[in-house]
Amino acid sequence: SAVISQKPSRDICQRGTSLTIQCQVDSQVTMMFWYRQQPGQSLTLIATANQGSEATYESGFVIDKFPISRPNLTFSTLTVSNMSPEDSSIYLCSVVRGQSSAYEQYFGPGTRLTVT
Amino acid sequence: KQEVTQIPAALSVPEGENLVLNCSFTDSAIYNLQWFRQDPGKGLTSLLLIQSSQREQTSGRLNASLDKSSGRSTLYIAASQPGDSATYLCAVTGSARQLTFGSGTQLTVLP
Numbered sequence: 001s002a003v004i005s006q007k008p009s010r011d012i013c014q015r016g017t018s019l020t021i022q023c024q025v026d027s028q029v030t031m032m033f034w035y036r037q038q039p040g041q042s043l044t045l046i047a048t049a050n051q052g053s054e055a056t057y058e059s060g061f062v063i064d065k066f067p068i069s070r071p072n073l074t075f076s077t078l079t080v081s082n083m084s085p086e087d088s089s090i091y092l093c094s095v096v097r098g099q100s101s102a103y104e105q106y107f108g109p110g111t112r113l114t115v116t
Numbered sequence: 117k118q119e120v121t122q123i124p125a126a127l128s129v130p131e132g133e134n135l136v137l138n139c140s141f142t143d144s145a146i147y148n149l150q151w152f153r154q155d156p157g158k159g160l161t162s163l164l165l166i167q168s169s170q171r172e173q174t175s176g177r178l179n180a181s182l183d184k185s186s187g188r189s190t191l192y193i194a195a196s197q198p199g200d201s202a203t204y205l206c207a208v209t210g211s212a213r214q215l216t217f218g219s220g221t222q223l224t225v226l227p
Contacts, residue, residue, distance in 0.1 A: 001162075031213055033214060033215075035215075041219070042205060042217040042218060042219045042220055043160075043205070043207075043215070043217045044217075045214050045215065045216075048212070048214065058214075090157075092159060092160070094215075096213050103147075103148070103209075103213065104148075104150065104162060104165045105150060105162070105207075105209070105213075105215055106162060107152075107159045107160040107162075108159055109158065109159040110158070110159040112157065
């Protein structure tokens, strides 16, 4: 398994401001992902955080709104920029461990964001 | 585009019952399938991983099956307990190792 921590665990922010969420993994991993879970919904992939290159964003998510950093193989940040109430969600990072079809994805505890 | 559907959306059962949660997916070209548990306001806990070449996996009172050709998986929970109350999420892994999630089944086990 993997030990993943996220900071902050929760925050309440004013609209128009930005929040940076940190994700720390207990050992080096190649692939890290950021997901969003809106209230009452399932998880949606925001982007794949690549070490040494720009993140790969899914349809509907853009770098200006959700800039991602991946400075090394154990750490990543997701910034939610110019927030609006629609950004209120749980944001989760995840990592993949294992090889081929036996790899398994593990999730951090999530960051609960409320935008007022 | 992969789509994952879970039925039922919610389920309430008395303690001790055996139950089945269903998951279906539209694209059978998956690497594996995972079942997760999510408690209210919490992150996800991985329950079972079924590789694309496997038919089922078991862990304690949980048994998950996979029929890749028909795009279906089931999660069987034996002798349910109130502590099993949570949302259960099914997710399939695509070629880029990203997960596509179903909308979940909210399970309530009544004492």
